[in-house]
Amino acid sequence: MSAVTDTAFEPALSVKDLTTVFETPGGPVTAVDAVSFDVMPGEVLGLVGESGSGKSVTLRSLMRLVHAPGKVAGTVLWQGRDLLSMRERELRRVRGGKIAIIFQEPTTALNPVLTVRVQIEENLRAHTSLDGRQRRARAIELLDLVGIPAAERRLGDFPHQFSGGMKQRVMIAIALASNPRLLLADEPTTALDVTIQDQILKLILDLRDEFSMSVVFVTHDLGVVAQTCDRMAVMYAGRIVESGSVTEVFSEPHHPYTRGLLGSVPRGGAERTLLTSIEGTPPSLAAIPAGCAFHPRCDFAVERCIERRPALEAIAPGRMVACFRQADVAAEAAAT
Amino acid sequence: MALLSFIARRLLQLIPTLAFILVVIFVLVRLLPGDPASAILGDRARDADVVRINAELGLDQPLPVQFLVFVKNIATGDFGNSIHLKVSVASLIADRLPVTLMLTIMAALIALVLSVPLAFVAATRRGRLADNAIRGSFQVGLSMPVFYVGLILLTVFGAQLHWFPVGGFGNGFFDQLYHLFLPALTLALSLAAILMRNLRAAIIGVVDAEYVDFARAKGLRSRVIMTRHVLRNALISTINLFGLQVGTLLGGAVITETVFAIPGAGRLMIESIYGRDYPVVQGLTLALAVVVSLTFLLTDILQAWLDPRVAQ
Ligand SMILES: Nc1ncnc2c1ncn2[C@@H]1O[C@H](COP(=O)(O)OP(=O)(O)OP(=O)(O)O)[C@@H](O)[C@H]1O
Ligand code: SF4
Ligand SMILES: [Mg+2]
Numbered sequence: 001m002s003a004v005t006d007t008a009f010e011p012a013l014s015v016k017d018l019t020t021v022f023e024t025p026g027g028p029v030t031a032v033d034a035v036s037f038d039v040m041p042g043e044v045l046g047l048v049g050e051s052g053s054g055k056s057v058t059l060r061s062l063m064r065l066v067h068a069p070g071k072v073a074g075t076v077l078w079q080g081r082d083l084l085s086m087r088e089r090e091l092r093r094v095r096g097g098k099i100a101i102i103f104q105e106p107t108t109a110l111n112p113v114l115t116v117r118v119q120i121e122e123n124l125r126a127h128t129s130l131d132g133r134q135r136r137a138r139a140i141e142l143l144d145l146v147g148i149p150a151a152e153r154r155l156g157d158f159p160h161q162f163s164g165g166m167k168q169r170v171m172i173a174i175a176l177a178s179n180p181r182l183l184l185a186d187e188p189t190t191a192l193d194v195t196i197q198d199q200i201l202k203l204i205l206d207l208r209d210e211f212s213m214s215v216v217f218v219t220h221d222l223g224v225v226a227q228t229c230d231r232m233a234v235m236y237a238g239r240i241v242e243s244g245s246v247t248e249v250f251s252e253p254h255h256p257y258t259r260g261l262l263g264s265v266p267r268g269g270a271e272r273t274l275l276t277s278i279e280g281t282p283p284s285l286a287a288i289p290a291g292c293a294f295h296p297r298c299d300f301a302v303e304r305c306i307e308r309r310p311a312l313e314a315i316a317p318g319r320m321v322a323c324f325r326q327a328d329v330a331a332e333a334a335a336t
Numbered sequence: 337m338a339l340l341s342f343i344a345r346r347l348l349q350l351i352p353t354l355a356f357i358l359v360v361i362f363v364l365v366r367l368l369p370g371d372p373a374s375a376i377l378g379d380r381a382r383d384a385d386v387v388r389i390n391a392e393l394g395l396d397q398p399l400p401v402q403f404l405v406f407v408k409n410i411a412t413g414d415f416g417n418s419i420h421l422k423v424s425v426a427s428l429i430a431d432r433l434p435v436t437l438m439l440t441i442m443a444a445l446i447a448l449v450l451s452v453p454l455a456f457v458a459a460t461r462r463g464r465l466a467d468n469a470i471r472g473s474f475q476v477g478l479s480m481p482v483f484y485v486g487l488i489l490l491t492v493f494g495a496q497l498h499w500f501p502v503g504g505f506g507n508g509f510f511d512q513l514y515h516l517f518l519p520a521l522t523l524a525l526s527l528a529a530i531l532m533r534n535l536r537a538a539i540i541g542v543v544d545a546e547y548v549d550f551a552r553a554k555g556l557r558s559r560v561i562m563t564r565h566v567l568r569n570a571l572i573s574t575i576n577l578f579g580l581q582v583g584t585l586l587g588g589a590v591i592t593e594t595v596f597a598i599p600g601a602g603r604l605m606i607e608s609i610y611g612r613d614y615p616v617v618q619g620l621t622l623a624l625a626v627v628v629s630l631t632f633l634l635t636d637i638l639q640a641w642l643d644p645r646v647a648q
Contacts, residue, residue, distance in 0.1 A: 065549050088558075096555035108546035111565055113572070113643050122564075123554045158644040174554070 011038035012182055012214045013062075013099075014077040020054075020061045023069035029285045031057040033238040034074075036312075039182065042212035044205070046225040046246065048261065049235030050282045055218045056104055058235070059184045063101055064091060078182075097127035100180035102188045104218075106167035110159040116143070117155040120174050127178035142173040147199050164191045172200060176207065182214045183207075189224070201228050222262065226250060231318070234258045237283050237293040240312060244319040252334065254315060254326040256298045292323070300325045342640045342647035346633055357625045358410070362403055365618045371395075374612075376419050410622065416615035418608075425619035428604065433623055435505060435600035438512065439592065440585050442520035443527065444578075450524065451531035456567070458532070459539035470532070478529035486522040486595040493518060503597035519596040523588050527581055534577050538570035545569070572643045579635030583628050 020032040032054045039045050047055050061072045064083060076083040078094060086094075103109040111119060120139040124130055130138060136155070143151035146169040159167055168191045175183060183204065189197040205228060207213045217229055225232055225246060233243040234257065242255040253259040280297035283289055289296055295305040304324055312322040323329065373389040374381055390396050394405055409416065415425035454474075458467040477485070494502035506515035542548060543566055551565045590602030601620055608616035640647040 060549075063553055065553060067544060067549075092555040092557065094555070095553055101550075101553045103546060103550055105546060109550045111547040111551065111569070112645060113569055114564070118564075122551075122556060122560070126555050126557075160645050160648070171550075174550075 010041075011077075012041045012043075012079070013039040013216075014075075015062065016075045016077070018058065018061055018072070018074040018076065020057050020066055020070055020072045023071070024286070026286050030288075031070075031238055031285060032061055032072075035235075035238075035240055037233055037240065037243065039214045039216060041181075041214055042208055043231065044208060044215040044217055044229045046229035046232035047216060047218045047235060048220070048222065048225060048232060052282055052285070053235040054238040055235055056186050059101060059186050059216065059218065062184065063095060063099065065101070092126070096123050096180070097178050098180055099182045099184065100175035100178070101184040102171055102175045102186055104186040104190075106164060106171050106191060107159075109171050110167055112159055115156050115158055116162075116170050119170075120177055123174055123177040138177070139173075142177055143170070145176070145203060146170070146173045147196055148173070165193070165196065168192060169196070169200070172203075176203075179207075179211055180213065181211070182216070184216045186218045187220065188217075190220075197224075204228070234261065237288050238285065239293070239322065240320070241294070241322045242320065243312075244316075248316075248319060252330050254319075254321040254330045255323045256300045256325075256329050257294050259329060300329060338644065338647040339637075339640055343637055346636055350629060350633060353629050354626070357622065357629070358407060359403075361618055361621050361625070362406055364621070365614050366399075371612075415619035415622075418616045419613045420611050421613075421616075425615050428616060429601070429619055429623050432599060432601040432604045433620075433627075435598060436586070436589050436593070436602055437627065439516050439520055439523065439598065439600060440582070440589050442513070442516055443523035443585060443589075444582075446520055446524035447527040447531055448578075450528040451535060452567075455532045455535035455539060456562070459536045459543070460562075462540060471536075474529040474532050477525045480525075483591050483595050485525055486519065486592055489518050489522055490596065505598055516598070519592045519598060522595070523585060523592045526588070527585060530581060531574055531578060535570060535574045538573050539566060542566050542569045568642060572639060575635055575639050575642065579632050579639075582631040582635075586624055586628065 015038070016036045018032055018035040019030065022029045022031060035054075035058055037045065047058065049055055057066065057070075060066050062076050062083065064072065066072050072084060074084065078099065081090075083091060083094065083099075110116075117136070117139055120142060121135045124135045124138055128135075128138075139155060140151045143154060148154060148166060148169055154162075159170070162170060168188065172188055175185075185204070188204075189200050192200060201224065204213075204215060204217075208215060217225075219225060229246050231244065232246050232249055233240045234249075234255065235241070236257050242249065242253065242258045249258060250262060253262055283293055283296070289306075290309075291307050292298070292301070292305040292310050295301040298305065300323075302325065308324075310322045310324045312320050315321050315326060371390075373386040373393075373395075376389055377385055387396070394402060397405070413426060415429070417424050418428055421428065454470050458470045461467045490502055493499045500518045501515050504515060506512045548561060548565050551561045556565075586602070589600065590606060592598070593600040593602040594606065601624065604616065605620050605624075607613075608620065636646075
């Protein structure tokens with residue numbers, strides 16, 4: 001299935017030097033720092049990293065959903081056009097129609113005073129030519145698709161009448177409403193139990209197969225990454241520190257941080273496992289260590305790591321790492 | 337469904353409220369300084385006459401009996417007669433109350449028309465020139481007493497520019513609207529300032545909400561986002577405040593009616609209190625209290641309609 005990552009294809013989304021800075025009273029804070037990645041048509045890219053590493057801000061920045069005091073720089077090419085500089089009117093056609101986002105928090109993402117039906121149908125009204133009756137039918141179909149029982153009856157319900165997991169499904173239904181070409185999913189299955197989670201993941205993969213929808217999948221669950229993603233990128237303190245195909249990264253991590261994350265995942269990676277906590281805490285964005293941001297927690301750290309910041313460099317086709325000692329890390333991983 | 341049962345429940349609550357209002361009015365009127373008999377007969381009345389008048393008015397009965405009679409009369413629409421004007425209180429209220437209602441409704445509408453768009457502009461240009469200008473001028477409006485604003489408007493637009501009449505009520509609906517415009521504007525200004533401030537803060541609280549971002553992520557037009565997602569949520573608290581302000585608005589109507597010589601319930605109330613015309617005071621207070629309770633009811637329903645969580 002990862003044959004779709006063939007380099008002959010143009011990327012669906014191409015992110016270059018995405019940088020998001022928040023002006024705070026304590027000075028500017030860089031939540032996303034020169035992040036670059038491509039997503040191919042039909043590809044599922046997993047974005048992993050500890051809490052606060054900038055995954056959600058990255059997704060929001062792509063869609064221009066960061067508001068003051070945040071500032072976004074860089075380019076986000078979607079079918080050759082830069083989302084960050086395009087006019088509001090054009091952006092509107094892309095948002096929700098071509099690129100859809102699933103927020104991390106289902107409880108706050110739905111408008112409390114509008115029925116689920118209104119919130120689904122307004123998306124359809126903006127991006128499809130369906131008439132009223134067709135929109136209603138499509139809304140029922142969508143709720144059904146994400147596994148909401150008695151979909152037709154629940155159409156007139158308000159968000160507070162749904163449980164957390166149900167709200168998450170409603171949000172997924174809204175995101176999928178107009179058959180987006182790219183889905184930005186921010187931990188879309190966290191509030192769901194395992195059966196439903198599998199069902200939603202299968203739904204997303206089916207849509208990928210059917211419409212060659214691309215997905216950027218933010219998750220804490222490395223099992224889910226192994227199970228659903230083609231490629232993965234690991235974020236630390238606002239930067240991507242390692243990326244590559246899931247198989248390669250899992251079998252041979254080149255960054256000590258990735259290695260730490262994978263530490264508890266059994267070989268094969270099929271088990272459902274949460275990120276292991278690595279010793280130490282992620283740095284506060286206001287005080288990112290000089291040199292390699294990971295050095296205070298790194299077993300491999302040497303003098304150089306404190307003085308200079310390692311650049312994200314290609315070590316093989318489609319394989320990037322930002323670590324001075326990546327070769328040693330990989331060698332040690334192979335030895336154990 | 338949820339809304340209908342909410343309305344039903346809310347209507348039921350009106351019963352104890354009205355009962356409470358009746359008791360309070362009954363007690364208050366009897367606490368007014370001076371007694372009706374001396375109001376009718378003058379201060380140098382003979383004791384025998386006072387006794388006779390008190391008997392006629394039923395004031396010699398024990399209080400519980402007086403209360404029952406009071407409730408019975410009100411239930412049958414009999415509010416008694418005015419001591420000075422020699423007409424039934426019911427007909428006086430029917431005559432004067434609509435004027436006041438018209439004035440306050442107009443004032444409320446003007447306040448809404450002024451405050452909603454301006455709050456919107458101020459909130460979306462937060463901290464910029466437009467915001468500061470709007471907030472500054474409303475602050476001035478808020479700090480000036482009603483009668484003073486009324487006098488200024490009256491002098492400028494009435495006496496000097498002759499755009500509007502300087503007083504009175506006029507004949508026919510449109511002429512009346514015309515006559516009431518300046519008084520209603522006077523009355524509206526401070527309410528508009530209060531609503532503006534509240535709504536501006538509410539909008540600012542809502543525009544950055546996640547669900548508004550999610551609405552943006554759907555690719556909706558900003559007009560749809562602003563009305564359906566932002567304004568609707570922001571208005572919930574403002575509607576509530578609006579309901580609470582109606583009492584204040586009626587109080588302001590008393591002053592405005594005096595400044596502009598409008599024959600409304602407010603002026604009648606003042607005259608009746610000075611004249612110790614207690615049946616009129618009693619009837620009017622009751623009528624105004626009912627108006628206020630009904631407004632509460634209305635704003636509660638409106639709020640429940642805007643916010644489905646309220647009706648739960
Ligand atoms: N509006 C804001 N102002 C200032 N800082 C912000 C703002 N929004 C996010 N941040 C900061 O940006 C950093 C990245 O946050 P982000 O939500 O992207 O993390 P995350 O990787 O999604 O974490 P999690 O796994 O907990 O969801 C955090 O340190 C956060 O404090
Ligand atoms: S660059 Fe140095 S500190 Fe950073 S991860 Fe590599 S070895 Fe560790
Ligand atoms: Mg997040």
